[in-house]
Amino acid sequence: MGNALFYHLTRSTAETLVPSLIAKSRQAGWRVELRGAEAARMARLDELLWQGDGFLPHGLAGGPHDAMQPVLLTVAGQGTAGADCLIAIDGAGVDPAECATAQRVCIVFDGNDESALNVARSQWRMLTGAGVPAEYWSEAGGRWEKKR
Template structure:
């Protein structure tokens, strides 16, 4: 069963919150796949990650990129996981996809968008019913607070 964290974005968007989470992922020696809602979202995230200054560099590629099996971070709008990632980051998810092959799942959702919050609640309910371990993290002025 996957450990699933719901990350309630309240002060920044995913493009600003992801670099720190991805940096920590790479620091632990893990690989990540980021599933975006649309191909356009995947391209925008790919562009945004090339401009990140902290951490200094996040090695990654997106669907259509070269050497997908070598990439520690893979960005897609599909279900492909060519890099053998064990961490899944979901952006713009509308339903609760199968998460069983993953060790950890990060579900980032925009707390300023009521439809995104409502969709996250539905995913929480569905994933809890499947028996996964869930955690809720709320973005604060500095960092994250885990709700109990």
């Protein structure tokens, strides 16, 4: 069972953090699913990932080669089985059963948005209540720190 890592954004944006999380996951040899709540948002991230500093091979869900993509950008219900790392943004749902098959689940949320905080708190309670080991990371101090 993989850990659920909660990333509480206060200084940066998901667009800044997500490429780094994807790159680290790819370095570990993992397939990645980046899950969002809206297709339009995932299309914007698709463009961002092609234009970024490092090459991150990826695809938007719905193509003929989804199962072969090293990084697949999805919205709820589009994912394919087999992702070693699931990165959820914008309050996209994560089921505890997905944590059982993944190496890692990352939940990225905007700490400056009260509704995003509430969704993340609810996800924390649901996942830890189901026995998923969870970690909380905050950048409030200027760099990422694991909080207890």
